[in-house]
Amino acid sequence: MDKSAFEERKLINGQMHVSLRHDSAHKHVTGSADYIDDIPEPSDLLHGALGLSDRAHAEIVSMDLSEVQTYPGVVWVFTGKDIPGINDVSSNGSHDEPLLAETLVQFHGQPIFAVIAQTREIARRAARKAKIEYRDLPHWSDIDGAIENGSPLVITPMTLKRGEPETEMANAPRRLTGRMRIGGQEHFYLESHIAMAIPGEDDEVAVWSSTQHPSEIQHIVGQVLHIPSNAVTVNVRRMGGGFGGKETQGNQFAALAAIAAKKLKRAIKFRPDRDEDMSATGKRHDFRVDYELGFDEEGRIHAVDATYSARCGFSSDLSGPVTDRALFHADSSYFYPHVHLTSQPLKTHTVSNTAFRGFGGPQGMLGAERFIEEIAYVVGKDPLDIRKLNFYGQTGSGRTTTPYHQEVEDNIIARVVEELEDSADYRARRNAIVAFNRDSRYIRKGIALTPVKFGISFTMTAFNQAGALVHIYQDGSIHLNHGGTEMGQGLYTKVAQVLADSFQVDIDRVKITATTTGKVPNTSATAASSGSDLNGMAAFDAARQLKERLVAFAAEKWGVPASEVIFLPNRVRVGDIEVPFPDFIKQAYFARVQLSAAGFYKTPKIHWDRKAGRGTPFYYFAYGAACTEVSIDTLTGEYLIDRTDILHDVGRSLNPAIDIGQVEGAFVQGMGWLTTEELWWDDKGRLRTHAPSTYKIPLASDRPKIFNVRLAEWSENTEATIGRSKAVGEPPFMLAISVLEALSMAVASVANYRVCPRLDAPATPERVLMAVERMKRV
Numbered sequence: 001m002d003k004s005a006f007e008e009r010k011l012i013n014g015q016m017h018v019s020l021r022h023d024s025a026h027k028h029v030t031g032s033a034d035y036i037d038d039i040p041e042p043s044d045l046l047h048g049a050l051g052l053s054d055r056a057h058a059e060i061v062s063m064d065l066s067e068v069q070t071y072p073g074v075v076w077v078f079t080g081k082d083i084p085g086i087n088d089v090s091s092n093g094s095h096d097e098p099l100l101a102e103t104l105v106q107f108h109g110q111p112i113f114a115v116i117a118q119t120r121e122i123a124r125r126a127a128r129k130a131k132i133e134y135r136d137l138p139h140w141s142d143i144d145g146a147i148e149n150g151s152p153l154v155i156t157p158m159t160l161k162r163g164e165p166e167t168e169m170a171n172a173p174r175r176l177t178g179r180m181r182i183g184g185q186e187h188f189y190l191e192s193h194i195a196m197a198i199p200g201e202d203d204e205v206a207v208w209s210s211t212q213h214p215s216e217i218q219h220i221v222g223q224v225l226h227i228p229s230n231a232v233t234v235n236v237r238r239m240g241g242g243f244g245g246k247e248t249q250g251n252q253f254a255a256l257a258a259i260a261a262k263k264l265k266r267a268i269k270f271r272p273d274r275d276e277d278m279s280a281t282g283k284r285h286d287f288r289v290d291y292e293l294g295f296d297e298e299g300r301i302h303a304v305d306a307t308y309s310a311r312c313g314f315s316s317d318l319s320g321p322v323t324d325r326a327l328f329h330a331d332s333s334y335f336y337p338h339v340h341l342t343s344q345p346l347k348t349h350t351v352s353n354t355a356f357r358g359f360g361g362p363q364g365m366l367g368a369e370r371f372i373e374e375i376a377y378v379v380g381k382d383p384l385d386i387r388k389l390n391f392y393g394q395t396g397s398g399r400t401t402t403p404y405h406q407e408v409e410d411n412i413i414a415r416v417v418e419e420l421e422d423s424a425d426y427r428a429r430r431n432a433i434v435a436f437n438r439d440s441r442y443i444r445k446g447i448a449l450t451p452v453k454f455g456i457s458f459t460m461t462a463f464n465q466a467g468a469l470v471h472i473y474q475d476g477s478i479h480l481n482h483g484g485t486e487m488g489q490g491l492y493t494k495v496a497q498v499l500a501d502s503f504q505v506d507i508d509r510v511k512i513t514a515t516t517t518g519k520v521p522n523t524s525a526t527a528a529s530s531g532s533d534l535n536g537m538a539a540f541d542a543a544r545q546l547k548e549r550l551v552a553f554a555a556e557k558w559g560v561p562a563s564e565v566i567f568l569p570n571r572v573r574v575g576d577i578e579v580p581f582p583d584f585i586k587q588a589y590f591a592r593v594q595l596s597a598a599g600f601y602k603t604p605k606i607h608w609d610r611k612a613g614r615g616t617p618f619y620y621f622a623y624g625a626a627c628t629e630v631s632i633d634t635l636t637g638e639y640l641i642d643r644t645d646i647l648h649d650v651g652r653s654l655n656p657a658i659d660i661g662q663v664e665g666a667f668v669q670g671m672g673w674l675t676t677e678e679l680w681w682d683d684k685g686r687l688r689t690h691a692p693s694t695y696k697i698p699l700a701s702d703r704p705k706i707f708n709v710r711l712a713e714w715s716e717n718t719e720a721t722i723g724r725s726k727a728v729g730e731p732p733f734m735l736a737i738s739v740l741e742a743l744s745m746a747v748a749s750v751a752n753y754r755v756c757p758r759l760d761a762p763a764t765p766e767r768v769l770m771a772v773e774r775m776k777r778v
Contacts, residue, residue: 056685191240
């Protein structure tokens with residue numbers, strides 16, 4: 001947005017629902033945004049490094065750290081035995097994730113000891129001098145290996161059931177069974193994990209952490225140090241990306257830094273190398289979906305029975321809620337009359353997998369789109385027609401109940417899909433592609449239009465709460481603090497817009513301050529796409545309290561009814577007079593009006609009974625659709641993304657510019673998950689794709705050559721969210737499923753669309769080529 005547009009915006013006021021730049025955009029571009037590694041270092045700062053295991057599963061027989069301890073520049077080396085509190089950093093209270101392994105290692109790259117030294121390089125070099133003797137134990141690193149070896153589950157699985165799936169499956173006119181493999185994904189945030197701890201007096205410690213969950217860092221640091229949470233202050237100004245990878249995985253680095261800081265009474269920083277970060281921290285869960293479908297000759301689904309097996313790693317971490325959400329989204333946008341879904345969260349000897357944008361939802365939704373694709377090829381129809389045939393219906397249609405017994409009351413998917421189908425000219429383009437493929441020898445094209453329906457809320461009901469602290473100073477400037485964290489997604493900007501709009505002042509008057517546990521306590525992670533919903537409403541509540549006090553003050557001072565006190569752009573009208581906002585606040589101060597308020601919000605209407613598999617886990621749904629066209633080379637398996645058209649529902653957008661950026665970024669990240677990003681462990685359980693040289697995220701050149709993104713401007717949330725907006729962080733990630741479906745159509749053309757190619761993810765060029773060769777044999 002150019003300067004003149006910004007000046008015009010200042011005059012408009014009404015700061016919500018307008019495109020304002022990200023508050024730190026200019027700092028990101030110029031490199032002046034401060035991240036933890038940019039904070040001026042204390043003069044006595046020491047650096048930490050991890051000592052990692054080189055076995056996937058083994059008992060530690062002996063450990064000689066003498067050469068590590070005597071390495072020049074090393075100040076302290078510590079193990080699990082030196083932890084003053086509990087040697088555990090599990091996020092769910094399961095006590096299955098030691099900070100430092102003591103007698104048993106359960107994945108290659110598991111931290112065993114930590115080195116504190118004068119410099120980061122010294123610490124890293126010294127860590128490699130350890131002499132550790134192991135007794136190897138059997139290990140398995142993938143889903144198939146876990147199942148074959150009778151691996152235990154890391155948490156009790158969940159089952160969703162509605163109707164009579166066994167009976168209706170047997171009675172269905174057509175049936176099929178299949179299996180789909182869905183790969184994991186590395187977060188690959190720009191800023192790796194990092195933590196700096198500075199000791200205070202008594203038992204106090206201050207921690208700067210790149211985390212999405214400051215309150216959990218506070219809890220974990222208190223636990224390992226055996227001190228109360230009120231002695232731990234955690235600060236987060238911004239992260240260089242998170243995507244879920246910093247919801248729980250920052251625990252270990254903050255805890256190690258805090259332990260060393262209190263022991264040595266010096267500031268400590270931990271910043272792992274990219275290879276170490278990728279080896280020692282969790283990723284998106286791999287899934288294997290085994291399914292049976294019952295349907296009729298038209299392609300209408302009668303029954304679904306599916307098991308969702310996941311590679312969870314050595315501990316539970318967030319695998320329970322991740323695999324739960326996979327089941328919550330196993331319906332995608334479709335009504336299953338009779339359904340039985342089961343999760344299988346398997347233990348493997350790999351790093352414990354964790355949250356990642358979509359949180360299991362993408363895996364569940366991708367499986368559902370495979371179901372549709374399978375049926376389409378059996379009945380010989382366009383997959384889009386099968387999608388539309390099976391969409392959830394409107395209220396009263398009898399087709400609105402999810403597998404978890406929540407009613408879909410806000411369904412707009414049919415309208416979104418139909419609008420995109422028309423604007424993207426889907427039918428004509430598909431016909432042209434079929435004609436092109438008939439005449440092309442080596443290059444084949446594909447096109448697909450896929451929907452998104454994504455539930456918004458934490459499925460753990462207690463997490464759906466937030467707080468905010470707002471101060472108005474005598475000069476009329478406003479101080480904002482809340483529990484949400486900024487990882488580049490524009491949360492701080494949106495919540496500041498809420499405050500600016502509430503008081504009708506320019507957003508420049510609102511000071512956005514770093515998230516800290518010392519101001520707003522007991523916060524939830526910035527996750528589940530709920531950051532703006534929760535923190536925006538908490539800030540709105542604080543503004544409401546302040547405005548009520550200010551209105552009461554003005555009504556009394558000027559002797560007018562409260563209804564005649566109106567906040568206007570940068571001023572307040574009281575009866576027949578108008579007072580500039582700063583002067584109004586100054587007068588309120590001298591009248592001893594409290595100009596500080598703590599706001600609070602909890603999401604209404606939601607509840608969930610996991611054991612029964614029933615409830616209303618989501619406050620509302622966000623919708624979207626994407627149409628993607630691709631070209632593949634049948635000789636090499638290489639492909640190009642020719643064009644993508646997106647129509648996405650964000651309700652009444654708080655900031656259209658930021659929301660469109662989120663949609664674009666989510667799509668490209670999802671495209672990477674489904675195409676180029678492949679995690680690979682060797683037969684010794686070592687992650688071999690642990691650096692940019694072997695792990696390939698999308699480049700700018702990989703984006704669709706034509707990329708059209710629109711928001712559904714007619715949409716408005718039917719629930720009372722902040723400004724009637726909808727969440728935008730995770731839902732657009734799944735728009736990228738259209739890429740995999742388009743690749744699948746291109747491959748299917750080799751066999752004249754007679755069979756479903758069953759193209760697994762990620763669809764690397766090698767996998768596409770193998771699928772093409774299979775189609776040649778059909």
